Amino acid sequence: MGTISLKNISKSFGSTQVLNNLNVDINDGEFLTLVGPSGCGKSTLLRIIAGLEQQTSGDVLIDNKNVNRVRASERDLAMVFQSYALYPHLTVRRNLETPLRLRDYNAFERLPLIGNFSPSKKEKTESINQLVNKTSETLKISELLDRKPGQLSGGQRQRVALGRAMVREPVAFLMDEPLSNLDAALRVHMRSELSELHNSLKTTFVYVTHDQAEALTMSSRMAVMIDGNLLQLDTPQEVYDNPSSLSVAQFVGSPKINIFKGTADSGGTVSFLNVNLKRKSSESNTDLHIGIRPEHLEITNESNENTFSGTVAYRENLGSDIFFHVNIEDGSNKIIVRGLPQFTHQISNGFNVNIKRVSDKALLFNQAGMRVQFTNA
Amino acid sequence: MEAKQYIGEGWKHAILIIGAIVVMLPFYMMVSMSLKSQQEIQSISGGLIGAQETQTFPVCVKTGYSEETCTMKPYQYNYWFAFEKAPIPRYLMNGVIVTLSIFIIQVLVALPCAYALAKLRFYGREFVFSMVLFCLLIPVHGIALPLYVMLAQAGLVDTYSALILPWTISVFGIFLMRQFFMTVPDELIDAARMDGMGEYAIVWKVMLPTAIPALLAFAIFSVVAHWNDYFWPRMVITGNRDLFTPPLGIREFRGGIDSDEFGPMMASIVTVTVPLIVAFIIAQKRFIEGITLTGMK
Numbered sequence: 001m002g003t004i005s006l007k008n009i010s011k012s013f014g015s016t017q018v019l020n021n022l023n024v025d026i027n028d029g030e031f032l033t034l035v036g037p038s039g040c041g042k043s044t045l046l047r048i049i050a051g052l053e054q055q056t057s058g059d060v061l062i063d064n065k066n067v068n069r070v071r072a073s074e075r076d077l078a079m080v081f082q083s084y085a086l087y088p089h090l091t092v093r094r095n096l097e098t099p100l101r102l103r104d105y106n107a108f109e110r111l112p113l114i115g116n117f118s119p120s121k122k123e124k125t126e127s128i129n130q131l132v133n134k135t136s137e138t139l140k141i142s143e144l145l146d147r148k149p150g151q152l153s154g155g156q157r158q159r160v161a162l163g164r165a166m167v168r169e170p171v172a173f174l175m176d177e178p179l180s181n182l183d184a185a186l187r188v189h190m191r192s193e194l195s196e197l198h199n200s201l202k203t204t205f206v207y208v209t210h211d212q213a214e215a216l217t218m219s220s221r222m223a224v225m226i227d228g229n230l231l232q233l234d235t236p237q238e239v240y241d242n243p244s245s246l247s248v249a250q251f252v253g254s255p256k257i258n259i260f261k262g263t264a265d266s267g268g269t270v271s272f273l274n275v276n277l278k279r280k281s282s283e284s285n286t287d288l289h290i291g292i293r294p295e296h297l298e299i300t301n302e303s304n305e306n307t308f309s310g311t312v313a314y315r316e317n318l319g320s321d322i323f324f325h326v327n328i329e330d331g332s333n334k335i336i337v338r339g340l341p342q343f344t345h346q347i348s349n350g351f352n353v354n355i356k357r358v359s360d361k362a363l364l365f366n367q368a369g370m371r372v373q374f375t376n377a
Numbered sequence: 378m379e380a381k382q383y384i385g386e387g388w389k390h391a392i393l394i395i396g397a398i399v400v401m402l403p404f405y406m407m408v409s410m411s412l413k414s415q416q417e418i419q420s421i422s423g424g425l426i427g428a429q430e431t432q433t434f435p436v437c438v439k440t441g442y443s444e445e446t447c448t449m450k451p452y453q454y455n456y457w458f459a460f461e462k463a464p465i466p467r468y469l470m471n472g473v474i475v476t477l478s479i480f481i482i483q484v485l486v487a488l489p490c491a492y493a494l495a496k497l498r499f500y501g502r503e504f505v506f507s508m509v510l511f512c513l514l515i516p517v518h519g520i521a522l523p524l525y526v527m528l529a530q531a532g533l534v535d536t537y538s539a540l541i542l543p544w545t546i547s548v549f550g551i552f553l554m555r556q557f558f559m560t561v562p563d564e565l566i567d568a569a570r571m572d573g574m575g576e577y578a579i580v581w582k583v584m585l586p587t588a589i590p591a592l593l594a595f596a597i598f599s600v601v602a603h604w605n606d607y608f609w610p611r612m613v614i615t616g617n618r619d620l621f622t623p624p625l626g627i628r629e630f631r632g633g634i635d636s637d638e639f640g641p642m643m644a645s646i647v648t649v650t651v652p653l654i655v656a657f658i659i660a661q662k663r664f665i666e667g668i669t670l671t672g673m674k
Contacts, residue, residue, distance in 0.1 A: 047567075050567075050571060052567050052570060052571070071570075072567075072570045072571055073570060073571060073572065073573035073574070074573075077571070078571065079567070079568065079571045081564040081567065081568060082564065083562055083564050083565075085562065085564040085565045085567065085568035086568075087565070087568075087569075087583060087586075088586075088587060089586035089587060089589075090586075098572050099571075099572040099573060102572055102573035102574060102578075103573055164568075164572075
């Protein structure tokens with residue numbers, strides 16, 4: 001109860017194409033993240049699922065029912081917005097009640113004063129109160145119920161916004177960058193809370209973010225979107241280890257993946273700088289991009305045909321890790337290498353270092369930016 | 378604070394005080410004259426409230442009251458005679474009926490219009506909005522005659538409708554509210570739609586409460602303009618004194634066989650002005666509350 005299918009969704013505003021024939025199947029109870037740089041169309045896609053925006057072509061199916069012509073309020077989805085969008089003139093309690101009142105009361109019961117004469121209203125009011133109390137206990141906002149949104153901190157507003165989405169027990173939650181207005185520490189904290197909430201609710205979450213760290217930490221699957229195209233849809237680990245294209249590899253992972261210019265000779269053997277990978281690519285006789293993540297490079301004392309050297313330009317100490325920004329000797333690249341503090345504490349800016357790669361971790365991309373596989377292990 | 382700063386502040390206050398005196402002086406004259414006797418007014422003596430000697434007022438006697446009834450203190454006489462000579466409560470009530478009806482209908486029209494112009498995407502929106510701006514440029518007096526002719530054709534001259542109908546669509550109100558609605562975040566409206574509100578419910582339950590400060594500003598413009606309006610009621614209320622608005626009522630005290638008697642006239646003006654001033658003071662307090670209410674982010 002909570003599957004969402006997007007079939008051949010396209011959207012254009014005037015002559016600008018924002019979404020390009022997207023197909024996504026979201027499973028019941030899944031935490032799916034739509035991730036991509038700003039302007040990639042991920043928010044538009046979410047608004048199309050919500051029914052706030054109409055797709056130019058394609059179908060949206062919720063629980064296998066086509067909802068193209070169904071209004072936002074009748075799709076039984078709840079949405080959490082970046083600015084929280086709480087009703088500023090209502091107390092927290094009324095904010096939480098509003099979606100329930102609109103769903104449960106009929107038009108007559110919603111009238112002020114005379115609506116109270118309806119015999120069924122009392123019962124409905126009680127069930128609404130119960131739901132509001134239950135939700136506010138889950139989110140630990142019971143003591144805030146009588147305040148107005150203006151009197152709450154950012155984190156509290158965030159919870160209230162979540163609560164307003166939860167009370168209705170919708171088939172799926174849609175979240176549009178809900179953490180981006182919080183400060184860094186709270187954001188990291190809320191990540192784990194959201195994951196826990198997802199585990200306990202077991203409802204489908206569709207989560208939009210431009211922050212690849214949020215996507216990697218929280219989602220069961222992530223969809224990487226760039227320029228209105230869906231580039232890869234897979235588990236975070238798979239997207240990280242096995243990106244389908246150069247853009248995905250560069251977008252996911254922090255610090256960014258290092259890209260070297262390399263070549264495949266007529267036999268398909270791949271090499272870059274002075275290093276021979278001793279592996280064959282499926283494309284031969286061509287220039288390639290070789291991607292190696294910072295943690296797959298090591299600073300070493302050796303100097304042989306498997307290492308290359310450079311000068312440390314900047315030493316970035318994060319405590320648990322140290323990242324070295326290294327200028328490669330031929331001047332073509334500036335790369336980032338991870339070092340463990342205990343081995344590299346004596347290395348500082350201006351040092352000349354040798355760098356070794358961890359074998360089997362390089363990723364190949366062709367000139368068009370598409371992934372190229374190795375032919376032998 | 379240093380002495381220099383005191384002098385700087387002093388200058389500012391001196392200028393502001395002079396400005397305040399210039400603005401307040403006519404009000405002072407009005408209140409003062411409404412309390413004094415005719416002789417004191419004409420001889421410009423007696424300060425703020427005059428000597429308040431009990432006396433018999435000749436105009437009152439000429440009107441047909443006994444000398445005994447006409448003997449009292451000037452401030453009593455001025456207010457008593459103002460209410461005797463003209464049905465001031467009736468005029469005030471007419472004023473309230475007309476200004477409130479105008480304001481309420483203006484809001485009923487302007488809010489949905491402003492919402493549509495600010496937040497809905499539809500074909501021709503820019504054109505409609507430019508027409509609104511265009512209408513702002515049309516002076517009322519320019520279209521007064523055609524309006525009057527139309528009302529006369531419809532047989533509405535000398536009715537409340539004639540006082541109210543021409544003002545029910547306020548392009549200024551639409552423009553003002555539209556500008557305010559532009560600042561309301563789209564996400565708030567989307568949230569309301571997700572919660573299940575229709576477009577009209579959004580206008581009245583979400584946009585209206587957030588727009589209270591702007592609405593109060595508009596209320597002050599609208600109510601003051603129509604409460605004080607003399608031009609339009611003078612045109613469409615031709616004979617029926619029961620429909621006189623306060624400014625028309627004040628005219629009753631001008632001229633006539635008794636010559637101008639300023640005391641009762643000023644007393645009636647005070648009575649007409651006070652409700653507006655009180656309303657404004659109350660509104661001003663709410664106005665400030667309204668501004669602090671904005672708790673979006």
